[in-house]
Amino acid sequence: MNALQKIERILSRPVAKPYRSKHIGNGEPYLNADGNVDFYPGDVENPLNWSKARRWYLTMVSVLLVCNATFASSSPSGSLGGPNGIAVEFGVSAEVAGLVVTLFLLGYCFGPLFWAPLSEFYGRRWISYISFTGYIAFNFLCAWAPNFAALLIGRFLTGTFASAPLSNAPGVMVDIWPALERGNAMALFSMMTFVGPAIGPVISGFLELKKNWHWSFYVLIWLGAATALLLLTIPETYPPQVLLNKAKRIRAKKIPGFENVKAPIETSGKTLTSIFKVALSRPWIILFDTISLLIAIYVAFVYALVYMLFTIYPIVFQQQRGWNAGVGELPLISVAVGAMIGGAVIFKNTAIDRNKIKAGHVCVPEDRLILGMIGGVMFPICLFWFSWTGEYNSVPWIVICIAGTLLSTSIQLIFVAFINYLTDTYLIYAASAMAANTVARSAAGAAAPLFTQKMFDALGVGGGGSLIGGIAVLLAPIPFVFYNYGAPIRKRSKFAPTPDKKGPQEEREAEEGEDLDRTAGRSASTRGSSTVASSIHRGVRNADVKSEGKNKIRLSTEDEEVRRPHGDESERDMEKGIFAPV
Numbered sequence: 001m002n003a004l005q006k007i008e009r010i011l012s013r014p015v016a017k018p019y020r021s022k023h024i025g026n027g028e029p030y031l032n033a034d035g036n037v038d039f040y041p042g043d044v045e046n047p048l049n050w051s052k053a054r055r056w057y058l059t060m061v062s063v064l065l066v067c068n069a070t071f072a073s074s075s076p077s078g079s080l081g082g083p084n085g086i087a088v089e090f091g092v093s094a095e096v097a098g099l100v101v102t103l104f105l106l107g108y109c110f111g112p113l114f115w116a117p118l119s120e121f122y123g124r125r126w127i128s129y130i131s132f133t134g135y136i137a138f139n140f141l142c143a144w145a146p147n148f149a150a151l152l153i154g155r156f157l158t159g160t161f162a163s164a165p166l167s168n169a170p171g172v173m174v175d176i177w178p179a180l181e182r183g184n185a186m187a188l189f190s191m192m193t194f195v196g197p198a199i200g201p202v203i204s205g206f207l208e209l210k211k212n213w214h215w216s217f218y219v220l221i222w223l224g225a226a227t228a229l230l231l232l233t234i235p236e237t238y239p240p241q242v243l244l245n246k247a248k249r250i251r252a253k254k255i256p257g258f259e260n261v262k263a264p265i266e267t268s269g270k271t272l273t274s275i276f277k278v279a280l281s282r283p284w285i286i287l288f289d290t291i292s293l294l295i296a297i298y299v300a301f302v303y304a305l306v307y308m309l310f311t312i313y314p315i316v317f318q319q320q321r322g323w324n325a326g327v328g329e330l331p332l333i334s335v336a337v338g339a340m341i342g343g344a345v346i347f348k349n350t351a352i353d354r355n356k357i358k359a360g361h362v363c364v365p366e367d368r369l370i371l372g373m374i375g376g377v378m379f380p381i382c383l384f385w386f387s388w389t390g391e392y393n394s395v396p397w398i399v400i401c402i403a404g405t406l407l408s409t410s411i412q413l414i415f416v417a418f419i420n421y422l423t424d425t426y427l428i429y430a431a432s433a434m435a436a437n438t439v440a441r442s443a444a445g446a447a448a449p450l451f452t453q454k455m456f457d458a459l460g461v462g463g464g465g466s467l468i469g470g471i472a473v474l475l476a477p478i479p480f481v482f483y484n485y486g487a488p489i490r491k492r493s494k495f496a497p498t499p500d501k502k503g504p505q506e507e508r509e510a511e512e513g514e515d516l517d518r519t520a521g522r523s524a525s526t527r528g529s530s531t532v533a534s535s536i537h538r539g540v541r542n543a544d545v546k547s548e549g550k551n552k553i554r555l556s557t558e559d560e561e562v563r564r565p566h567g568d569e570s571e572r573d574m575e576k577g578i579f580a581p582v
Contacts, residue, residue: 037247047176062169069162070196077310078204079213090148098449105446107159115164117275123241131164136224143217175237183350194339205329240265287436300444307445311452316390334401338408365424366486372417372479378410380472387465
């Protein structure tokens, strides 16, 4: 046993085993129709069959990893200026100091394209260990940076390593939760993507006031170290990797007749090179598809505003009203409260969807846009409200905070609705669509700190906010257009599978890259709450099987065979399909 195997045994067997040894079957290994190892009905090794308490524990740890990443993205923004801030110590302007946020978010652009293929090839657990260790290590570089260049390099590298939980954590949830039960877990995940950035500047603002900017990174290191202890208790959840480990154990036991048994992933022929080839090329093609492009523009605009708020709030409460660096960041808590309200709305919508499905309602991807239409109307209204109440110091602070709360709620609804619609539209190509969207919105967020201060100095809070609100008004019709005309647009798309799709290009690309997109797509798709996104593909597949013609899309079910036990009743029911593109 080599050193790596010993470490794996120490980490996964005693502290992270999600079942008791007495519950493991001692009979002959269960094989699928291809003669490969598979989960038997009710198999306790199948992550979907772990106890609900264990699965919620894994969900909470995954969400905590995400909170580390999102908290770190905005944390330094509370200590850029001021007598003990980054700008003063390194002798740079406030705009240049904002690069510490920009470089971190640029790491978000690169990271998902790198970590998602690796997690598909090597599994979730070891990628989490490696990436989070790198994140903590480079936070040390940031905390004790000898010069501004070292700080910027450290921030870019921490952003790259911190992006792994943003793609890996949703994948864990997809692994352990059936589609109908996944909505609440995903809502919690999406909520943390907004709560973390909102809390970061509040803490760093008080630290800069009483200590200095270094302390914001000390907090990140302490939080990361505490989270790392919990991270060690997470077992492997990626079903193909779990089956691979199971096949290795069976071969080691040398059971007669099963000495050479293999897991499906070992016979799939997938290589790391082929996975990266798809992950790095297809997103740029899908980006310019009609649905993908318009959603990327809208979501990038919304995401940019989120990081603009970390400059706008200090302008309103510190520069105009004279509040100090600590108290002046407290109103950002309203952004976190708004995200929680949005999460509660998503929880309620999840329950409504579940009841519809149980009643026999067949949903379509456009049903996802209802929350987006509500958020799209709220968004410009709340922007104008926030901007013009923030323009005048005579307006009570609570009025501005209420506007900020509802603005954050609208952002949450737009973000979740569009991300889910993107996933449901592109199905087997969801990973590529999400990768393109991630790069677009992260780039927009990265640019936000560089121009916000100058923009609001020139236009004022009311004028600057009105400019943003005007753009929001122009973008507001997008969810309404897709809700009414999304179905024919999807039929004309080269990458949006529908039952009556024609053409050889779709068939060829489905064969070449579907495994990556079905697996990673469901992982990347879940920056928002997704109740049943992964079961849309099964609805399409069933419709295609019934069509039985030359125009049928050939969708391999290899990964689905790996991920779901053949005899699991709940998953067999899901095979009937829930969302059916029309």
